[in-house]
Each structure stands twice: as C-alpha cells, then as structure tokens.
Amino acid sequence: MIVVDWGSSSLRAFRLNAAGRIVDQRRAACGVLAGTDQFADVLQQQIAEWSDPLIVLAGMIGSRQGWVEVPYVECPTTLADIAAAMTPIDAPTFPDRSLWIVPGVLYRAATPNGVDVMRGEETQLCGLLQRVDTTRHVACLPGTHSKWVIIEHGRIESLFTAMTGELFELLRRHSLLARLMAADNDALDVPAFVQGIDRARQPGGLLNHLFSVRTSGLTGALQPAQLASYLSGLLIGHELLDSQWAEQARGFRVHLIGSPALLEPYSLAMRHLAIAVEVHDETLAAMGAHALARHRGLLDDSFHNTP
Amino acid sequence: MIVVDWGSSSLRAFRLNAAGRIVDQRRAACGVLAGTDQFADVLQQQIAEWSDPLIVLAGMIGSRQGWVEVPYVECPTTLADIAAAMTPIDAPTFPDRSLWIVPGVLYRAATPNGVDVMRGEETQLCGLLQRVDTTRHVACLPGTHSKWVIIEHGRIESLFTAMTGELFELLRRHSLLARLMAADNDALDVPAFVQGIDRARQPGGLLNHLFSVRTSGLTGALQPAQLASYLSGLLIGHELLDSQWAEQARGFRVHLIGSPALLEPYSLAMRHLAIAVEVHDETLAAMGAHALARHRGLLDDSFHNTP
Secondary structure, X not given: OEEEEEOOOOEEEEEEOOOOOEEEXXXXXXXXXXXXXXXXXXXXHHHOOOOOOEEEEEOHHHOOOOOOOOXXXXXXXXXXXXHHOOEEEOOOOOOOOEEEEOOOEEEEOOOOOOEEEEOOHHHHHHHHHOOOOOOOEEEEEOOOOEEEEEEEOOEEEEEEEEOHHHHHHHHHHHXXXXXXXXXXXXXXXXXXXXXXXXXXXXXXXXHHHOHHHHHHHHOOOOOHHHHHHHHHHHHHHHHHHOOHHHHHXXXXXXXXXXOHHHHHHHHHHHHHOOOOEEEEOOOHHHHHHHHHHHHOOOOOOOHHHOO | OEEEEEOOOOEEEEEEOOOOOEEEEEEEOOOOXXXXXXXXXXXXXXXXXXXXXXXXXXXXXXXXXXXXXXXXXXXXXXXXXXXXXXXXXXXXXXXOOEEEEXXXXXXXXXXXXXXXXXXXXXXXXHHHHOOOOOOOEEEEEOOOOEEEEEXXXXXXXXXXXXXXXXXXXXXXXXXOHHHHXXXXXXXXXXXXXHHHHHHXXXXXXXXXXXXXXXXXXXXXXXXXXXHHHHHHHHHHHHHHHOOHHHHHHOOOOEEEEOOHHXXXXXXXXXXXXXXXXXXXXXXXXXXXXXHHHXXXXXXXXXXXXXX
C-alpha cells in the first residue's frame, strides 16, 4: 500500500510492504497550499512508479482547502473510530486503485473558543498507539503548528496546538527583530538556545520576553549569529512551560514525534527542563496508516472493491 | 520651541509657545527606518515655516540607526537626569538654531537577558511627571512595542516592553491566520475583541491561544470580519494579564498614554479586566520636552549659545 502524508507545505509518500514496513519513500514541496487544486495530477506524478492498489492519504488534503473535505472525528476517539470515518475518493485518474482519506481530529474544550484540531498528526498517533500500553501518555508533535496530545486507555483524549513554528518564521523573517539577526545562519547555537529557554522561565509573558531578542543584540549580550537560536529557545521554552498540557504532562515521559531537524531542539529543551522524553521518527505515520487500513478491512485481497 | 517625536516609522513635530502650549503640529511618515539618513534635510522640510531657535528631538532619532547615537540613561532616573544627558547636535543646515536629542532610558533587571529600553516614551513620561504626585504610578504606552513603566518618588523605576503591536501586524498580514480574515476590515468588532480578552484569561499560553483564531473561524464561532478584532483582544489581553507589570500594577490606576486609535481598544480591555485607567493624549511629549528644556536651561534668552 501507499501512504501519503499531505500537509500544507509538503507531501511525503511511503510505500509499504504487506507487513507494513517502509520499502521506499519520497518527499516533495507540493503542499495543499502550494497553489494547485489538481491533486490527482500531483499525486500521479509522485507515485507513478508505485503500482500498489491502495492509497491512504492523511493531512490537510482532507481539509476545506484540500481534495475532499472530510469531517473531523471528535475527542475522545480511538483508532477504530478514525478508521471507521475514513472516506473513499472517487478518482478517475487512478482507475484500478482505491483511495482513502483519513479524517482529522477535533477537541472541544469546555471553554469558549476552546476548540482545537489536527489533520495528519492523528495518523502518526495511530502509529504510536501500536507501541504503547493503555495508561496515560503525552505526545508532542512539533512543527509549524505543534500538537500536544493526551492519550489514555488507547484513546486520544484531548489536543492542544502551539503556533511555535509559525511564530518563529514570522519573527525570524519579517519582524524588527529580524533586522538584528545574521541573515542566513540557521545552525543551532546551543548556549544561545539555552539562554532563550531560561528566559522563558522568568516572570513576564512571551510578548515581553520577545523584546529581549532585541535588547540582547543591542547590549552585545548575544551576537547577531546567535539571535535566531535564542528566539527559538524562547519560543520552545514557552511552548513547554506556559501551557495546560505542561500541567497534564507533569510526571509523564513525553513521546516526541517529528523530523530530525525539530527533534534536536525539542529534545534539548526537554532535557534542559528535566522533562523525560522518548523520541519517535515520522515513519509512525506509515505505521499508523497501515493499522488504520487493517482496521478498515482494506488489506484483504478484495479491499479495492469495498468503497 | 519645536519638539520632534521622531520614531521608527513616523515623525511628529509640535510648535510650542513660551508657556509650553502647542500652537501648531504636523505628522509625516518619514520615520528613522524609512530609508534615508539625510535627517537634517527631512527635518528642514518639515519645519521650514517655523523659525523657533530651539529644536528638541526625541525617539529613535537618538538610536544607532538615527542621526546621532545618544547613550541611554539608566533606571532609576529622573527628569533632571534625562535633561542633564540631553545631547546637542552640530547641524550646519540650521545655522541659527540649537538642536538637542533627548536620551532614551534603559532598565537593567537582575535576571539574565533582562535589559529593557525605550526611546521617545521617556519624553512623554517627563510630561506625565508634571502632572502626578510622588507616590507610585504605573504608565502604559501602547504601540508597535508597548511600554509599561513604574514611576515612584518622581523617578522612572523600571520599564517593560510588550511586542503586542508588532505581533498583531505580523499575524494580521503574513500568517496562516491572516488567510481566514476579511481583507481590509480593521474596524473594532467589540464582541469579538472581548472574546479575545476572555480567551487570554483561560489556561494555556499565548502560543496555544493564537490557534483559536483559526479554529474560531473554522467552526463558524466567529465571522471572517471579526477575526482581526478577536486577535487584537487576545494579544492585548495577554499583555495586560501575563506580565510582571500586571503584578506591580495591581491596585493602581494605569496612566494610559497614546494615540486615539490605540486608546480605544486598550481602555476597553482595561475596563473589561477591571483595571482602573486614566487616559492621557500624546501631547504629553510636547509637555515633557518643554520641561526637559527648562531643566536644561535652554529656555533662557541666551540658550542658543549654550551648546
């Protein structure tokens, strides 16, 4: 089968063997917000060489801006619920194949304007659910919009987004702070990053702490090449400390799921804050999609007749 | 005399009579970061019709990016300290005039990376110091970078910046959230603004709350034309609630100093949060510059010989 994690800015495709192991993969920058709505053509280009009859799609491809809008499944929810809500696509471009979209998950907190959502991460979490027991688990999936998820009894209980990655990019590229930073130095400067985390622990909110990027540059406390790392530490520190999930996660090991580029700073920040962490890579998405397809009965010989 | 409040993005010039009252004023978009360093020529264009022999400049014009870098005065500091640190400019463009730059103020908190600074606001605060007694006062000067200042015994004791205005602009114009907002509707929608403030009071940090702009649009809880006001309420709510100055300000009436466009939402937010507020307009800058000039002895008949 083929699994496609198709987000806002990029697409990752995995080819799995019958046992669910990844045998090939590719990545392309043609995300859902890249400008085209010719999703079938884009997909065809990416997986032309793979003839597998089942294709499972997850991520923003199931959003209002995507191929077909698939309603969210609401928390608390299980792998079985998500599998049952998978939606087939009628795609003439793929006459002999069966295409399915995995629904996103919605969490409705009791507070006003307290709804939260994810699309794509639920598939990675379905992979995680294959690995963990039925006690409480906390997962962190860092990114443009980081997701924090509480799992218990094999259910996704609640989820919280932090716009850490997007805010970093806005401030790194477009703000008055950006003027002080070295232009293209995005290597992690560990001492500056740790200073940023420590700043996040001090009194004063994020809106105030952000200005210390400017004053640390102004006073020479940090060099221009260090300021982006300091900003990153500040934002990730606030993500880890400021939040209701931090309360709920206390005493738990956090399952950290993401790309190597994000695992490095998040692992470092968690260790610095004495948060126990277990690292998983992004291939959990493939494992999760395989488990969903199995639950939905799509891995039988006759699956491509079932939609 | 002439007072020029010359910031990053704009310049405001006031002409005062001998009693310190504003008799004329103008505003131009030629801020310090507007691209030119021909500051004398820009100033000449703005005040050509005003022949007054004394010109006092405040704001980013005294920064590294400005006309002449004037070192900061450190907290705690008084009007007399600031007056004593005013720096004359040698400006051949103005042969028969005397030009002075007011220094900014720097606050050095005991915590690492805890320095804060302002340029321009100190002149408004010198105006406020003419009006208040020697007990503790808290001032809020909202803007691109809002300043919160603690005054006691007639001294500026400490100051804190919140990057509220800049973050609003970044998120309003350049973020994924901006895609959901009505394009040019910047009128304040009061119910949405108040929802934003209330969201800021709930558990979870700013990085999490920002995402509720998206989900409130997605679920239809707010209309596209309301989302910018909701975002504004969220950010101003965090500025008012999250901060060490909120602790220090508890039980005090806040002196709110700013342009009418900012006074409206800030007054509304403070009333909603039961923070007592007293409003001052931006002409405090002229009053403050006049007081500084008087303290420095620049209002004698012979002042233009003193530099």
